[in-house]
Amino acid sequence: MDDDTEKELISNNNESEAALQKKHLSMLDRLSKRQQSRPTNSTEPSTESTSSFLTRFSQLKSSIESHLSESQSISSDPSQLKPHFDKISESISDLEKLVAQSSYFLPSYDVRSSLKTVSDLKRNLENLSSELIPKKKFSFKNKASKKERDSVIPESKPESKPSIVSVRDSVQSSFVVRDSPGFRNKTGEVLIGEFSESEVGEFTISDLDSCEVRIIGCVRALFIHRLKNCRVYVGPVTGSILIEEVEGCVFVIASHQIRIHHAKGSDFYLRVRSRPIVEDCNGVRFAPYCLSYRGIEEHLRGAGLDAETGNWANVDDFRWLRAVQSPNWSIMPENERVGIVDISKSESMEEI
Missing domain, CATH: 1.20.58.1250 (Tubulin Binding Cofactor C, N-terminal domain)
Known part of the structure; x- marks a missing residue:
């Protein structure tokens, strides 16, 4: 082997080693940035395994x-x-x-x-x-007080306007069923829950028809049952959301975990830390979270939901075990999505 050939081989080896070292350093840098970019929360498991x-x-x-x-x-x-x-x-x-x-x-x-x-x-x-602890659920007194658990009395309204029912921090004690506030058994009303002072525990939304629900503030867990033709706008939920038996609805919700059962023809605008779970659903569509109100950024940060994970599009259908895309859900086309929805106004909705 002549000197020129030997020098060429040494040069090629040095270039290959330099390229491999550069690639290795680049990979380490990416892994470091990925780890640093993960949101931290002191309540999460110390080891992700x-x-x-x-x-x-x-x-x-x-x-x-x-x-x-x-x-x-x-x-x-x-x-x-x-x-x-x-x-x-x-x-x-x-x-x-x-x-x-x-x-x-x-x-x-x-x-x-x-x-x-x-x-x-x-x-x-x-x-x-x-x-x-037997409950007096068969007494006439409990039947007479049933309305007290739902909300404050809706204000008088003209026929052309929906009534507005509000739940605020000062009236949480009016809910006596399982110590859980909520909206239940309403038709054609605007229902507002404003909990700006502190996180609420469990909140229940059930048996609504053609209603609009706005929840401003943080909730620990949200349970939604039997809704039809409703719009539900919710600030951050620090725990989980369970949705069952809904049809023709629109949900704008943010949570660490979201489970959806028996939903039909409904749209979900989500921000979620884990993959959303659907089961026994059809005709449901998904898009990114689009809610706004005064103080929402602070609430999202406090709930560990300020970062967009993209999981709104990574849906697990527990009734569809094949490798191909489930036909029960889809990504909503961008031209059909609503804009940012501002629920700060108490009297009317405003889209920016």
């Missing part, structure tokens, strides 16, 4: 089951039962929040299994509560 989640989940589950088993032993002192059950309920909510925060890296099977466990624990708590 299925095994660490399952260990933590099992510990919390065992603790809850232990407290449930103690309920019979303290039933002789009714004054202790309510705080005892309240503590268990709070622990179950923490368990559900753990699932929501971890679901973006968990396999679908583990998400389903964990949610079923949470549901079973809730059912066990409800059964024990009903058994040990």
Whole structure:
């Protein structure tokens, strides 16, 4: 081998090594930036792995089951039962929040299994509560006070305008069913929940027809049942949202976890940390979150939802196990999406 050939080979080797080193450094830089860009939350699992989640989940589950088993032993002192059950309920909510925060890296099977466990624990708590603290649900007094749990009395209205029902921080105590505020059994009304001072626990929206719901502020968990032809605009939900039996509706919602069951012909504008889950749905469409009101950016940051993850388009259909796209949901065409919706106005909606 002559000197020129040897020099050429050495030069080529040096260039190859330099290229590989540059590629390696570039990869390390990308991984570092990706890790730094991930939102941090002190309540999330310290290690993003299925095994660490399952260990933590099992510990919390065992603790809850232990407290449930103690309920019979303290039933002789009714004054202790309510705080005892309240503590268990709070622990179950923490368990559900753990699932929501971890679901973006968990396999679908583990998400389903964990949610079923949470549901079973809730059912066990409800059964024990009903058994040990009997409710006077058959008395005439409770029937007469049923309206008090829904909302404040709607103001008088002319026929051409929908009524506006408001729920604010100062009237949360008017909801007596499971200590949960909510809107229930309304038709053709504008329902406003404004919780700007602090995060609300569970909030329920059920049995509405042709209504418009606006929730300003943070909610820990949101339950939506049996809505038809409604528009629902919601600020950040720090835990999870469950939607069941809705038709012809529009939802603009942000949460760590969103589950949708039995939805038909409805549109969902989402910001969500984990992949949205749909089941037994058809004709549902998805687009990015588009809500605005005074203070929403601060609320989103506080809930860990200020960053757009793009998961609004990564939908898991639990009833569609094939490798091809599910026919039950689709991405909404950009030319059919609404603009930014501002719900700061109390009397009318405004689109920017």
